[in-house]
Amino acid sequence: MLQRIRAAPPRYWLVVIAVLFFAGFPTVISSFQAAQWANALILVIAIMGLNILVGYSGQLSLGHGAFMALGAYTSAILAHRYKMDYLLTVPIAGLLTGLVGFLFGVPALRLSALYLALATFALAVVTPSLIKRPVALTNGVNGIILLPPDPPQFAKDAFSAVTGTVMTSEQWTYYVTFAWALLLFWLAWNLVRHRSGRAMRALRDGEVAAAASGVNIAGYKMLAFGISALYAGIAGSLFGMSSGFVSPDSFPVGLSIQLLVGAVIGGLASIPGPLAGGIFAYFLPIESNQWVPAQTWIPTQIASTVEKAGPAVTYGAILILIMIFAPNGIVGLVTSGYERLRRRLRGAADRETGQAPPDPQTV
Amino acid sequence: MALLEIRELSVRFGGVVALDRVSFSVDAGEVVALIGPNGAGKTTLFNVITRVYKPSSGSVLIDGEPVSRVSPHHVVRHGLARTFQNLALFRSMSVLENVLVGDHIRTRSGWLESTIPMPGAMRAESAARKRAMEMIDFVGLGAAATRPIAALPFGTQKRVELARALVSKPRILLLDEPAGGISHEEVDAMAQLLRRIHDQLDVTMLLVEHHMAFVMGISDRVVVLDFGKKIAEGKPGEVQRNPAVIEAYLGAA
Numbered sequence: 001m002l003q004r005i006r007a008a009p010p011r012y013w014l015v016v017i018a019v020l021f022f023a024g025f026p027t028v029i030s031s032f033q034a035a036q037w038a039n040a041l042i043l044v045i046a047i048m049g050l051n052i053l054v055g056y057s058g059q060l061s062l063g064h065g066a067f068m069a070l071g072a073y074t075s076a077i078l079a080h081r082y083k084m085d086y087l088l089t090v091p092i093a094g095l096l097t098g099l100v101g102f103l104f105g106v107p108a109l110r111l112s113a114l115y116l117a118l119a120t121f122a123l124a125v126v127t128p129s130l131i132k133r134p135v136a137l138t139n140g141v142n143g144i145i146l147l148p149p150d151p152p153q154f155a156k157d158a159f160s161a162v163t164g165t166v167m168t169s170e171q172w173t174y175y176v177t178f179a180w181a182l183l184l185f186w187l188a189w190n191l192v193r194h195r196s197g198r199a200m201r202a203l204r205d206g207e208v209a210a211a212a213s214g215v216n217i218a219g220y221k222m223l224a225f226g227i228s229a230l231y232a233g234i235a236g237s238l239f240g241m242s243s244g245f246v247s248p249d250s251f252p253v254g255l256s257i258q259l260l261v262g263a264v265i266g267g268l269a270s271i272p273g274p275l276a277g278g279i280f281a282y283f284l285p286i287e288s289n290q291w292v293p294a295q296t297w298i299p300t301q302i303a304s305t306v307e308k309a310g311p312a313v314t315y316g317a318i319l320i321l322i323m324i325f326a327p328n329g330i331v332g333l334v335t336s337g338y339e340r341l342r343r344r345l346r347g348a349a350d351r352e353t354g355q356a357p358p359d360p361q362t363v
Numbered sequence: 364m365a366l367l368e369i370r371e372l373s374v375r376f377g378g379v380v381a382l383d384r385v386s387f388s389v390d391a392g393e394v395v396a397l398i399g400p401n402g403a404g405k406t407t408l409f410n411v412i413t414r415v416y417k418p419s420s421g422s423v424l425i426d427g428e429p430v431s432r433v434s435p436h437h438v439v440r441h442g443l444a445r446t447f448q449n450l451a452l453f454r455s456m457s458v459l460e461n462v463l464v465g466d467h468i469r470t471r472s473g474w475l476e477s478t479i480p481m482p483g484a485m486r487a488e489s490a491a492r493k494r495a496m497e498m499i500d501f502v503g504l505g506a507a508a509t510r511p512i513a514a515l516p517f518g519t520q521k522r523v524e525l526a527r528a529l530v531s532k533p534r535i536l537l538l539d540e541p542a543g544g545i546s547h548e549e550v551d552a553m554a555q556l557l558r559r560i561h562d563q564l565d566v567t568m569l570l571v572e573h574h575m576a577f578v579m580g581i582s583d584r585v586v587v588l589d590f591g592k593k594i595a596e597g598k599p600g601e602v603q604r605n606p607a608v609i610e611a612y613l614g615a616a
């Protein structure tokens with residue numbers, strides 16, 4: 001056992017460190033910050049789902065905000081109208097959204113990449129008005145106000161034992177989100193490494209060869225849509241819990257774009273990618289809006305323009321920079337940096353022992 | 364009964380008649396070569412057999428069962444696997460993962476079982492890995508199993524494609540120019556490998572090849588296509604002396 005722990009590759013240690021960090025974090029930050037981080041993790045979950053679709057199965061969606069909306073409203077309606085325990089509504093919202101996503105995958109099969117992008121974008125555009133229509137169900141433009149969640153006794157006890165303070169509903173929401181994020185990351189990690197995940201990656205790399213190997217192209221494309229919508233549905237449901245309020249304006253087109261930008265910035269077809277991408281996509285607009293005006297060296301005119309234009313400008317600029325300098329996102333940047341460092345260190349060791357490094361081209 | 368039978372197969376692309384009422388069959392245990400000048404329709408025939416293209420008319424039978432209507436991903440379930448003229452490997456994957464995709468039809472675990480993950484699916488996964496490794500060893504790439512495809516030389520990639528096709532346990536293998544684009548020594552090694560596949564794994568073969576010495580050395584029978592029509596069929600020696608074949612090749616040259 002001890003030997004196995006010692007032999008574990010560095011990425012397992014990274015996982016352990018990250019989990020401990022996210023578990024301990026809210027005990028040292030304010031309740032307000034915990035709420036922010038809960039929202040960041042919600043984006044992370046949605047981006048993880050989008051990553052399964054875009055990164056692993058190679059299909060584009062510019063409308064994943066719509067699936068978040070469906071998840072959020074499913075939970076809000078179940079909790080508000082049918083007085084269901086909100087925590088119970090989360091998996092229901094996920095499954096329902098997943099099913100709808102799976103079915104959305106059917107017409108998506110007939111569309112080429114460009115038209116799929118347009119169709120999903122259209123979905124994101126019409127979502128707010130679609131929500132407003134059935135007023136009896138969704139309460140129209142007024143939205144649905146939800147009760148702030150009350151942390152259960154065991155959580156309160158544990159939290160006050162560690163911090164000496166009373167757990168707020170924001171902190172509880174954070175831990176619920178964190179637990180879902182852990183579960184969903186673990187599931188995604190299992191999915192992509194095994195038969196079905198391989199089939200998705202195979203059809204992304206080449207449909208003809210994948211089909212010749214027996215991969216049902218249509219089936220796996222729909223599956224990717226379904227799983228990815230399931231993630232978005234759960235994220236949307238958690239979003240309702242964290243904001244205490246859902247309305248048509250909670251799900252603008254910009255949300256879908258934010259998800260896609262997060263997926264690309266973090267690194268497509270990577271498991272840690274959505275974590276980096278989600279945190280980035282959440283805090284970037286907040287921070288840049290504060291950071292830019294605070295810089296004295298930036299001319300006031302530019303600063304105020306950036307401030308007015310809001311996150312869209314910074315997003316665009318960052319996205320362009322990432323595409324030029326880090327086509328594989330933050331994770332790609334870090335892993336290639338790590339590889340380069342390791343090669344250099346190994347090269348140094350080889351010079352000492354006088355051994356040549358193995359030629360990577362000989363097979 | 365023939366293992367693979369092509370019956371009166373025609374394919375048109377707009378005005379181009381790529382295949383014109385082609386018929387022939389391959390018996391179990393045979394190695395049949397399909398030759399013909401560039402653009403004769405050889406790759407098109409493979410693509411019709413594997414359902415990449417729909418035929419305009421005619422049919423394809425594997426072991427007496429018509430497969431002209433099955434979905435593309437069902438063809439391999441009838442025991443027919445293929446390789447591609449211009450390599451169609453999964454570029455983002457390692458050698459092992461590529462071969463594991465080839466094993467897709469031999470495991471049935473669904474997505475939920477491997478995502479949860481259920482013990483049965485995990486056992487199936489390790490069994491699949493074992494089969495894939497055996498096949499990688501068989502084509503002589505044991506040392507390269509975990510290497511990413513993109514880092515491997517062309518000749519090595521061709522062997523990966525072979526392993527990916529073979530791991531599905533096909534009864535018949537379609538090879539599109541197995542000796543194309545590789546060096547002299549590699550051509551000999553490839554011929555030996557195909558022999559071993561035929562003898563040890565008991566696989567019937569239909570292969571397209573331009574390398575004549577290779578074709579003559581390995582095949583029991585040769586089918587010649589020219590402008591989508593079958594112009595000759597017979598033993599390698601006979602076909603080589605056939606005036607129509609000589610004419611087709613000289614005409615094309």
Ligand SMILES: Nc1ncnc2c1ncn2[C@@H]1O[C@H](COP(=O)(O)OP(=O)(O)OP(=O)(O)O)[C@@H](O)[C@H]1O
Nearest residue numbers: 376379381399400401402403404405406407408448
């Ligand atoms: N998808 C397609 N659309 C239109 N025409 C096609 C298509 N595929 C093949 N063709 C045409 O069909 C004919 C046969 O092509 P094919 O690729 O089958 O030849 P081939 O015998 O494999 O030649 P080579 O030895 O060069 O590989 C050619 O005229 C080609 O241009």
Ligand SMILES: [Mg+2]
Nearest residue numbers: 405406407448
């Ligand atoms: Mg060809």
